[in-house]
Amino acid sequence: MTRVVIIGAGQAGRRCAExxxxxxxxxxxxxxxxxxxxxxxxxxxxxxxxxxxxxxNGLFVRAPEFYAEKRIDLRLNTRAAAIDVAARQVVTEAGERIGWDQLVLATGATARRLRIPGADDPRVMTLRTMADAEALKARLATRPRLAVVGGGLIGLEVAASARQLGCEVHVLEAADRLMARCVTPAISDRFAALHRDKGVALHLGCALTAIEPADGALLLQAGEARIAADLVVVGIGGVPNTALAEAAGIAVQDGILTDAQGRTGIPGIYAAGEVARLPHAFWDARPMRLEAWQVAQNQPVAVARAIAGEDAPYDEIPWHWTDQFHWNLQVLGDPDPAYRLVERAEGEKLTAIALDDQGRARGAVLINNGRDATPCRRLIAGGKALDAAALADIATPLRNFL
Amino acid sequence: MATWHRVADEAELKLDTPLGLRIGEVQIAVVRLDDGIFAVNDVCTHEYALLSEGFCEEGKLECPLHQACFDIRTGKALNEPAEVPVATYPTKVEGGAVYVQV
Structure with a gap:
């Protein structure tokens, strides 16, 4: 009987276990x-x-009794301190040794911290865990002036939520546009307009250099600019939790290096979820580490299949979403700004499809237009050359191009 | 006490093109499939979103936000992130009009 230990009881760990x-x-x-x-x-x-x-149902997807029903031995408040590869044991912080035949590292990521003076002030927070969210929620209840550092997905979602709760909100982004890592400039502009329209003060091209206590509040310094806030939330990306793997001699490079199904270089040890960096079929087997719900949901299933002896590489077309105010943004594939963007707009709804120089769809961005997500995914998967002019005509449903 | 509500002309409902509507407090998606007209609760059981704004084919309705799929005939959640089924409602066609029982 195989004994599998999974380190990390987040979404990826759960998915692998089930x-x-x-x-x-x-x-x-x-x-x-x-x-x-x-x-x-x-x-x-x-x-x-x-x-x-x-x-x-989107938070605790499973009922508490699910784990016992499935005979998944869920041990909470248990931190793994080391992996003893020779003995095939995990050593917990409490000193317990737990033996395994197969080991899955689903250790996730940690919110990246600011490295500037004043960043260690207790009023400077990050959002990663339930405890973080509850602490932030409690602070937002007093309607502080909030400064969000980072105009990416997490930062903008926090900004939108805080604004909806009635807070004064500033967003400081070092790049000259929002969500620069995942959408094209035209989409960034639309979201900037949305946030401004909702009363969020956006500071783009704003490189924060220090946070100083001042008059019971905080003063954020960026070049000549000074922004006063009572609370700061930093959303500048995640750092993969690779320390355990590294100490155990597993190859690590901004993520645990694995094959396309999550196998590390050590037989019987796997990495699941956003901590894994794996050769991705969508990018011609380039090693990628993706932080997305989709990866946490489905890559661990590929790992479970590897443990079960099945050959089933993880090769989904990348997809992620964000919800800000009343806008839902979905990004499929790779809508690189270098591609030609064909826009199908209807009021606030937009589907923008990125075509490569052969006219093949490589990515898509959808605003409040989720109905197009599945047709877009199929267009990207199909790899067929598309006529840009015909594609731009919204009178023709996307499914006609499949 | 469940009653029948007239919701549309039969001719209005095109194949695989969901119609979202509200009866009192209940939001409903009405869909014509090749074997009849069906009605399900329009609100995804994962997070709030209207299924009638999603993609529809082969008897399945896909949530426009996070792409959970539901069986339009039975309400069953077919894939994550949804786990819980949506309610279904009886329908009938009389005199060229579509009725839903809620």
Whole structure:
């Protein structure tokens, strides 16, 4: 009987555990989590949790009794301190040794911290965990002036939630546009207009150099600019939690290096979710580490299949979304600004498809137009040359191009 | 007590093109499939979104936000992120009009 230990009880750890159970009724499955909560999905943290609205089924996807029913040995408040590869054991912080035949590292990422003077002030926060979200929610209740550092997905979601709660909100972004890593300039401009329209003060091309306490508040310094705030949230990306792997001699390079199915260089050890850097079929096997719900959801299933002896590389067309105010943005594939962008707009709804020099769809960006997501994914997967002029005509449904 | 509500002319409902509507507090998606007209609760069970604004084919309605799929005939959640089914409602066509029982 195989004994599988999964380090990390987030979405990726949960998905790996349940996918393993589907394939192996007998395996012993031990899921180790540092946090006091059973596994939860993170997307609601920056929205429903902060706003105090019903997160539906989107936070704790499984009922608490699910784990016992599936005979998944979920051990919360348990931090792995080391991996003893020779003995095939995990050593916990409490000193317990847990043996494994197969080990999955689903250790996730940590919010990147600012490295400037004043960044260690307790009023400078990050948002990554449920505890972070609850602490931030409690602070937002006093309607502080909020400065968000980073105009990426997390930063803008926090900005939108805080604004909806009635806070004065500033967003400081070092680049000259919002969400520069994932959308084209035209889409960045639309979101900038949305945030400004909702009363968010955007500071683009704004390189923060220091945070200073001043008059009971904080003064953010960026060049000549001075922005006063009571609370700062830093959303400048994630750093993969690779220390355990590195100490165990597993190859690491901004992520744990794996093959396309999550196998590390050490037989019997795998990496699942956003901590893994794997050769991705969509980018001609270039090693990629993707931080997205989709990856946490489905790459761990590929890992479970590897453990079960199946050959099933992870090769989904990349997809992620963000919800800000009443706008839902979905990004599929790789809408690189270098590609030609064909826009299909209808009021506030937009589908923009990125065509390469052969006219093949490589990516798509959708605003409030989720109905087009599946047709776009199929266009990207199909790899067929498309006629840009015909594609721009919204009178023709996208499914006609499939 | 469930009652029948007239929701559309039969001719208005095109194949695989969901119609979103509200009856009192209940939001409903009405869809014509090749074997009849069906009605399900329009609100995704994962997070708030109207399924009638999503993609529809082969008897499935896909949430426009996060792409959970539901079986229009049974309400069953077919894939994550949704786990919980949506409610279904009886429909009938009488005198060229579509009725939903809520």
């Amino acid at each position: 996918a393993l159970r589907e394939r192996d009724a007998e395996a012993t499955i031990i899921l180790l989590g540092e946090e006091p909560h059973p596994p939860y999905d993170r997307p609601p943290l920056s929205k429903a949790v902060l706003l105090g609205t019903d997160p539906g």
